[in-house]
Each structure stands twice: as structure tokens, then as C-alpha cells.
Amino acid sequence: MRSLSGAGAEARDDAAIGLHDQPLLVAEGIAKSFNGVPALRDGRLTVKRGTVHALCGGNGAGKSTFLNIVMGLLHRDEGSIRIEGVPVDFRSAADALRHGVAIITQELSPVPEMTVAENIYLGREPKIGGLLVDFPKMRRTAKQLLDDLEFDVPVDACMRDLSLAQVQLVEIAKALSYRADIVIMDEPTSAIGEHEVHILFNALKRIKARGSGIVYVSHKLTEIFEIADEYTVFRDGRFIESGPISSIDRNHLVTQIVGHEIKTVEKGQPNEGAPILLEVRSLSRGSHFKNISVNVAAGEILGIYGLLGSGRTEFLETVYGIHAPSEGEVFLDGKRVDPGNPKKCIRQGMAMVPEDRKDVGLVLCGSIAHNIALSSLALRAVSGFVRRKAEAAATDRMMRLNRIKAASPHVAVETLSGGNQQKVVFARCLLTNPRLLICDEPTRGIDEGSKQEIYAFLREFAAKGNGVLVVSSEAPEILQISDRIAVFRQGRLEHVVDGRETSQQMLTDLAS
Amino acid sequence: MVANTMSNVTTDVRSRKIAAVGPYLKSFSIVIVFVVISAFFAVANEYFMTWLNWVNLLRQSSINGILAIGVTFVILTKGIDLSVGSVMALAGMIAASLVTSTNQHFVLWAILAGAGTGAALGLVNGVIVTSFNVPPFVATLGMLSMARGMTLIFSDGRPVPNLSESFRWIGGGSVAGVPVPVLILFLVFAIGWIVLSYTTFGRYVYAVGGNEKAARTSGISTRTVVASTYVISGLLAGLAGLVLTSRTTAALPQAGIGYELDAIAAVVIGGTSLAGGRGSLVGTLFGALIIGTINNGMDLMGVSSYYQQLLKGAIIIVAVMLDQFRK
Numbered sequence: 001m002r003s004l005s006g007a008g009a010e011a012r013d014d015a016a017i018g019l020h021d022q023p024l025l026v027a028e029g030i031a032k033s034f035n036g037v038p039a040l041r042d043g044r045l046t047v048k049r050g051t052v053h054a055l056c057g058g059n060g061a062g063k064s065t066f067l068n069i070v071m072g073l074l075h076r077d078e079g080s081i082r083i084e085g086v087p088v089d090f091r092s093a094a095d096a097l098r099h100g101v102a103i104i105t106q107e108l109s110p111v112p113e114m115t116v117a118e119n120i121y122l123g124r125e126p127k128i129g130g131l132l133v134d135f136p137k138m139r140r141t142a143k144q145l146l147d148d149l150e151f152d153v154p155v156d157a158c159m160r161d162l163s164l165a166q167v168q169l170v171e172i173a174k175a176l177s178y179r180a181d182i183v184i185m186d187e188p189t190s191a192i193g194e195h196e197v198h199i200l201f202n203a204l205k206r207i208k209a210r211g212s213g214i215v216y217v218s219h220k221l222t223e224i225f226e227i228a229d230e231y232t233v234f235r236d237g238r239f240i241e242s243g244p245i246s247s248i249d250r251n252h253l254v255t256q257i258v259g260h261e262i263k264t265v266e267k268g269q270p271n272e273g274a275p276i277l278l279e280v281r282s283l284s285r286g287s288h289f290k291n292i293s294v295n296v297a298a299g300e301i302l303g304i305y306g307l308l309g310s311g312r313t314e315f316l317e318t319v320y321g322i323h324a325p326s327e328g329e330v331f332l333d334g335k336r337v338d339p340g341n342p343k344k345c346i347r348q349g350m351a352m353v354p355e356d357r358k359d360v361g362l363v364l365c366g367s368i369a370h371n372i373a374l375s376s377l378a379l380r381a382v383s384g385f386v387r388r389k390a391e392a393a394a395t396d397r398m399m400r401l402n403r404i405k406a407a408s409p410h411v412a413v414e415t416l417s418g419g420n421q422q423k424v425v426f427a428r429c430l431l432t433n434p435r436l437l438i439c440d441e442p443t444r445g446i447d448e449g450s451k452q453e454i455y456a457f458l459r460e461f462a463a464k465g466n467g468v469l470v471v472s473s474e475a476p477e478i479l480q481i482s483d484r485i486a487v488f489r490q491g492r493l494e495h496v497v498d499g500r501e502t503s504q505q506m507l508t509d510l511a512s
Numbered sequence: 513m514v515a516n517t518m519s520n521v522t523t524d525v526r527s528r529k530i531a532a533v534g535p536y537l538k539s540f541s542i543v544i545v546f547v548v549i550s551a552f553f554a555v556a557n558e559y560f561m562t563w564l565n566w567v568n569l570l571r572q573s574s575i576n577g578i579l580a581i582g583v584t585f586v587i588l589t590k591g592i593d594l595s596v597g598s599v600m601a602l603a604g605m606i607a608a609s610l611v612t613s614t615n616q617h618f619v620l621w622a623i624l625a626g627a628g629t630g631a632a633l634g635l636v637n638g639v640i641v642t643s644f645n646v647p648p649f650v651a652t653l654g655m656l657s658m659a660r661g662m663t664l665i666f667s668d669g670r671p672v673p674n675l676s677e678s679f680r681w682i683g684g685g686s687v688a689g690v691p692v693p694v695l696i697l698f699l700v701f702a703i704g705w706i707v708l709s710y711t712t713f714g715r716y717v718y719a720v721g722g723n724e725k726a727a728r729t730s731g732i733s734t735r736t737v738v739a740s741t742y743v744i745s746g747l748l749a750g751l752a753g754l755v756l757t758s759r760t761t762a763a764l765p766q767a768g769i770g771y772e773l774d775a776i777a778a779v780v781i782g783g784t785s786l787a788g789g790r791g792s793l794v795g796t797l798f799g800a801l802i803i804g805t806i807n808n809g810m811d812l813m814g815v816s817s818y819y820q821q822l823l824k825g826a827i828i829i830v831a832v833m834l835d836q837f838r839k
Contacts, residue, residue: 320729342729343733345731346730354729360726361726362723363719363789365722366718374726374727375730375731377716385711386714386715388710432731
């Protein structure tokens with residue numbers, strides 16, 4: 001062992017030479033088909049001790065199938081998995097956990113009525129005499145765990161009272177409490193803000209210094225370059241390449257994920273004399289946001305940037321009429337918008353792509369056609385009856401226009417990939433012929449290829465003289481698409497900056 | 513983009529398979545269950561397969577069928593209506609009071625009064641659920657008791673007999689050999705089916721049940737839609753109450769007790785999800801027919817009504833178990 005320049009370096013050196021030369025996890029030639037259709041043809045992954053290994057790939061690249069196989073949730077058709085040289089074949093997630101493999105998924109599963117400590121130790125509560133739950137001990141260990149990770153979550157709080165980000169942190173703490181050797185994180189940051197991401201990454205650094213291996217799955221490339229030591233790319237169910245992250249750049253990674261080079265979308269030239277499309281006059285809503293005045297010109301994309309809890313989502317929802325404002329007014333094309341009525345907002349020319357497509361965006365069990373037509377049904381109906389032919393033609397057009405890939409318009413939306421689901425939401429919005437599109441995190445959980453498609457679409461939409469109001473928690477995204485950026489902080493509009501003259505650093509500084 | 517296209521091709525093929533088999537399997541399975549049960553009784557009893565028995569069976573199923581169609585609307589929005597049994601009793605009682613020998617009005621007024629009572633109580637349910645955020649189970653459980661109480665108060669606990677002949681025609685008459693209640697059932701089914709399949713309201717019912725937030729974001733007045741389903745359920749309960757009262761030739765204050773359970777059972781057997789957003793009236797119709805067939809067949813075989821209860825409950829559970837298994 002060489003000089004001790006730091007805990008992380010020590011662990012890494014440890015892995016490189018000496019006893020732990022053996023990789024923690026080696027998976028080779030993993031294949032899996034569903035009903036004869038291969039979802040994964042050749043999955044490979046080698047995770048070394050003390051590293052964060054990014055597993056990258058577009059939606060449907062086979063990452064989830066691969067991880068489910070590693071966790072024992074699915075049974076592989078072919079291939080081998082070895083943990084520290086020993087072949088394994090897990091039968092369930094519990095089985096995997098016993099062997100030191102833990103997973104943190106996107107799907108949160110808290111028991112809302114229980115406290116943080118009770119949730120962390122659910123099903124393995126410390127007991128007194130094997131019968132009674134030892135609550136003081138449970139509290140103590142839970143507090144210790146959260147303190148060690150530097151997660152700022154009170155152990156006695158009810159899960160129901162926590163923010164989404166805090167719930168996510170608790171779930172992460174729970175998985176880590178198993179002291180697993182291999183921790184798999186599937187999009188752990190999709191629901192949390194930049195501040196929490198920072199805390200999480202610090203925790204990851206400590207875990208990896210302990211000698212654990214972390215498999216990190218995320219569509220956010222910025223994060224991957226920040227936290228990962230190594231990377232592996234899957235595409236079309238196959239292993240593509242692997243190596244240290246320091247040896248590649250962002251472009252290379254995107255190209256490997258997508259399979260060809262992507263052109264980033266160019267910004268339009270803002271038209272100085274363009275008329276005002278949306279005018280928001282000193283809008284307030286309770287404690288969520290106060291006195292916000294902002295305009296969107298025809299042809300403009302206005303980005304809203306702010307941390308979680310800055311009031312950005314509530315602001316969008318109030319403009320769209322989901323909530324009634326406590327003060328202030330909204331004008332579209334010079335006409336006052338009836339507050340608190342999404343139906344009238346749609347009729348006046350607004351449309352909204354909400355933050356969580358599964359929770360508020362789509363009727364998952366409904367068909368593609370029914371989802372696309374949902375907002376515009378009433379606009380087209382004749383005395384209450386659906387005009388089926390017109391509807392079929394319109395959905396058909398929208399599916400082609402938005403390149404929604406599906407067997408038929410009658411397939412349930414829940415069977416589509418994330419990117420295609422989001423395109424269905426866009427299609428529904430467009431069918432009402434909006435002048436103003438309001439997007440809340442339009443690319444969350446979507447692969448890089450689809451992201452660029454959505455950016456291009458937004459740009460094209462604006463270029464036709466329409467307006468776009470978009471919220472994103474990813475600074476590079478906001479910078480890429482916005483003409484102007486409104487920075488929100490604690491419910492107030494702090495600055496409005498020019499999208500072309502702002503750096504990522506500036507933006508994050510202004511917001512925090 | 514290549515990666516994307518490729519991966520989508522694989523999911524496409526998979527979803528196409530599901531799409532191709534799914535709906536047929538779904539709508540056929542209930543029919544298959546119905547045919548199997550019918551075949552069993554046909555073998556067990558020679559009288560079962562006669563025309564007369566089928567007319568009888570349909571007539572016996574008609575009240576439950578009408579109730580179940582109304583309840584389907586409510587369940588599609590993720591709600592429940594426990595009050596239909598009591599609502600039908602009150603509606604029948606009020607209608608009957610207008611067509612007795614001492615207080616004889618034109619039969620149409622009785623029908624309007626009965627149906628109107630049902631719709632009004634349904635509206636109360638709907639407003640309590642949507643405007644005061646009372647869970648549907650609680651709101652309609654309360655209405656179950658209140659409507660029964662109103663029936664008892666209104667009638668002073670006594671039956672209302674001696675109904676006019678034209679009123680008795682609703683439950684006892686027939687047109688071209690088909691009993692009037694059966695005609696009403698098919699008419700209600702046809703209208704309900706058109707509403708759910710071809711109108712924007714029908715779409716909204718499915719959308720609200722599938723995801724209320726998404727429906728609201730899409731500009732749907734979710735409260736109005738949900739409240740309307742309770743009005744429909746109440747209206748049809750009122751209609752069923754008219755048929756029941758007319759058939760029993762007297763309005764009984766204890767009429768319709770427990771009918772809500774058979775109606776909900778028919779909806780559930782018919783494959784409509786209690787979680788909302790999925791289901792169909794065709795399923796509900798066959799669900800009601802299956803319950804009717806079981807009752808009728810076991811009556812013919814001389815099975816004691818005690819055992820009938822037991823078997824019916826078991827069949828409901830097995831039907832839903834099979835449904836879960838298929839998923």
C-alpha cells in the first residue's frame with residue numbers, strides 16, 4: 001500500500017493491488033427474452049471495490065432487465081454472475097440482500113403513517129426479548145445512520161410529513177443500512193433537488209471509501225461525470241463498452257449511448273419587437289410564491305430555474321389554473337385568464353406538460369388514442385358525442401408527428417417506454433392548438449436521444465410565434481433551451497438573466 | 513436514435529402481442545364462464561334450458577342488472593355506491609304512494625317521482641363525495657341508512673298495497689313475450705353502453721378513474737364527472753325500485769335490503785376494477801346474468817338457500833381470483 005493521501009484513494013489503491021484484486025461483481029453474457037423477444041442479449045458488468053460504476057444506456061437498452069436479473073427479481077436465460085469469484089443465482093431481492101447486494105429504485109415505497117426510524121427498520125426491528133420492539137434503540141441506530149450519511153431528516157418525523165426529496169433520502173439510508181457490499185442505485189436523483197444531490201454524493205463517497213461498489217444508473221450525464229469512476233454502456237440489450245470515466249468526454253458517452261452523434265439544438269434568435277404572449281402580474285399564492293411578475297414574448301422560451309421548494313412548480317400550476325392565486329393576474333394575448341380553471345386555460349390557448357407523467361400526466365391504463373384526445377375531446381365533440389373518425393385521424397397525425405412508437409393507438413400507455421409516454425403527453429397538449437406550452441421538467445427520466453428531440457420540438461414550437469414556459473432542475477438543460485431564464489429562490493423571483501450570457505456556475509449561484 | 517428505434521421495436525412486438533390477445537381474452541372470458549355455468553345446469557336439470565326458464569331467469573336478473581349498470585359508472589371512477597338497495601326502496605315507496613286505489617295518479621307521474629327520487633339521492637351522494645371530500649364508502653354507507661330511515665318514516669313501517677294495474681304492468685307485463693323488466697334492462701344497457709363508449713362523458717369517466725390528477729390537468733371538470741356517476745347510479749336505483757315494487761305488487765319498507773352487494777358483485781365478476789379506470793358494461797351485464805343463472809339453476813336443483821348463499825360467495829371470489837391470475 002502506498003501513502004495515504006485520503007480515504008478514497010486508499011480504498012482505490014486497495015482495490016487495485018493487494019488482497020482485493022478480485023472484482024466485487026462480474027456479470028457476463030447475461031441474456032433474457034420475454035415471450036421470445038430478447039430484451040437483453042449480452043449484458044456485462046464488472047464492478048470493482050471502492051468505485052462508483054455508472055451503467056448508461058437509453059430507455060430500453062436493457063439496463064432495468066439487467067439489474068432485475070442481478071437482484072434476483074428476474075431469472076436469466078443465459079450468462080453468469082459472480083460475486084467475489086463465487087457464482088451466484090439469487091431467487092429474490094431478499095436473497096440478494098443477504099449476499100450483500102442492495103438496490104435503491106425509482107419507485108419509493110414508504111409507509112406514510114410510520115416514522116422515519118420505523119420505516120428504515122421495517123421488518124427487522126430491534127427487539128427486547130425477541131418480542132417487544134426496542135423503540136429507543138431503533139431511534140438511536142436510525143439517528144446514527146442518518147447522521148453518518150449527513151442526511152438532514154428527523155428520525156421521529158412521520159414519513160407523510162416529509163418532502164419528496166427527504167423520502168428519497170430515507171429510502172437511500174434504508175438501503176445503505178444493510179451495509180451492503182454492492183449498492184445499485186437506479187435514478188436515485190430523479191426526485192431530489194441539487195442540494196440533496198450534493199449530500200447524496202458526499203454519502204456515496206464515504207460508502208465507496210468503505211470498500212463497497214456502487215452501480216449508478218442515471219440519465220443525467222452531468223451527475224455521472226461528477227460521481228462515477230468507471231462506466232459501462234448498454235445499447236439494444238448489448239454491452240457496448242466500458243472503461244474509466246476520466247478517459248472519455250460527454251460527447252463520447254452520448255454517442256455511445258445513442259449509437260450515433262447527436263446534434264444539439266441551436267437557440268433561436270429572439271425577436272426584439274415580438275408581442276407579449278403571456279403576462280403574469282404580481283402573482284402570489286400563499287406561502288408558495290410571492291409577487292411574481294414575468295412575461296413571455298411570442299417566439300420565446302422562458303426557462304425557470306430554482307431549487308426544489310423554490311415555488312417553481314406551484315407557480316406553473318397556478319398560471320395554468322390548477323390552483324387559484326391569492327393575488328395577482330395572468331393575461332394571455334392580452335386577455336385576462338380566469339384563475340383556478342384549467343379547462344378555461346386550455347380553451348384560451350394554454351397547455352401543460354406536468355412534472356410527473358405517471359402521477360399527473362397520463363391515464364396509464366388508458367390507450368394512447370384516448371390519452372392524446374383527452375384535452376381536446378370537448379373541443380371536437382358534437383353534442384357530447386365523440387367524433388371517432390376525426391379523433392382517429394388526429395391521433396394518427398399526432399403519433400406520426402411526435403414519432404410515438406407503438407404497435408397501435410389502442411395500446412395502453414403503461415406499456416410504452418418513458419420517452420414515448422412523454423411524447424403522448426406532448427401530443428395531448430398540441431392537439432388543443434395551444435399558444436403557450438407550460439412544461440414542468442419535460443425530460444425527467446428520459447434518455448439523451450429523446451431529450452434532444454424534445455428540445456428541438458420546443459424550439460420549433462416557439463419559432464412559430466408561440467411561447468414556452470419551462471421549469472427544469474437541470475442547469476445545463478435550462479441553459480441549452482431558454483432564451484431568458486427566471487431564477488426562483490424561496491418563492492421569489494430573484495433574477496431574470498439572458499440564456500446566452502449565463503454560465504452554469506452563475507445559475508446555481510443565483511439560485512442558492 | 514438507432515438505439516432508441518431498436519429498443520422500441522422490441523417493446524413494440526411485445527406490446528403488440530399483448531394488444532392482440534388481451535381484449536379478446538378479457539371480453540371472452542366472462543362469456544366463457546357464463547356458458548360453462550349454464551352448461552353445467554343444463555346437464556344437471558332438464559328444465560333449465562327451456563325458453564320459459566330463460567325468460568324467467570332474465571326477469572330475475574333484470575333488477576340486479578339495472579342496479580349493477582349504475583354502480584359500474586361509480587366504480588369506474590374509483591368510487592362505490594352502497595346506498596342503491598335503500599334508494600330503490602324509497603323510490604319504490606314514493607312511486608307506489610301515487611298509484612294506490614285511494615290516491616291514484618297517472619302512472620307516468622309515479623315513474624317520474626320514483627326515478628327523480630333516485631336521481632336526487634344520487635346527487636346528494638355525489639355532492640357529499642366531491643364537494644366535501646367524504647370517502648364514497650362512508651358517504652354512501654350513510655345514505656344506505658338514511659334512505660332506509662326515510663322509507664320507514666314515509667311508510668310508517670307499513671307496506672303500500674293495491675297498486676294500479678298500469679303500474680303493475682312495469683314489473684309484470686310483457687311485450688311480444690319478453691317481460692317488461694327485461695326490456696328495461698336491455699334499454700338501460702344500450703343507453704349506458706353508448707354513453708360510455710361514444711360520448712365525451714364516457715371517456716371522462718374512464719379518465720377520472722384511471723388518473724384523476726391527469727384528467728384535471730387535461731381540463732376535465734373531475735368533480736362534475738364524478739358527481740354525475742352517483743346521479744346515474746341513483747337514477748337507475750330509482751328505476752330498479754319501480755320495477756321491484758311493481759313486481760311485488762306492493763311497496764315494502766324492507767325491500768331491497770342487501771341488493772347493493774349483489775350489484776357490486778355483478779360489477780366485480782364482470783371484470784371492472786375497484787381501483788377505477790378499467791371495466792365495461794358488457795362485463796357487468798354478464799356478471800348479473802351469472803349471478804342470476806346461479807340462483808336460478810340452484811333453485812331448480814333444489815339446493816337450499818343456505819347453501820346458495822355459501823356457493824354464490826365462493827363463486828364471486830373464484831371469479832376475481834381467476835381474473836387476477838390472468839393478469
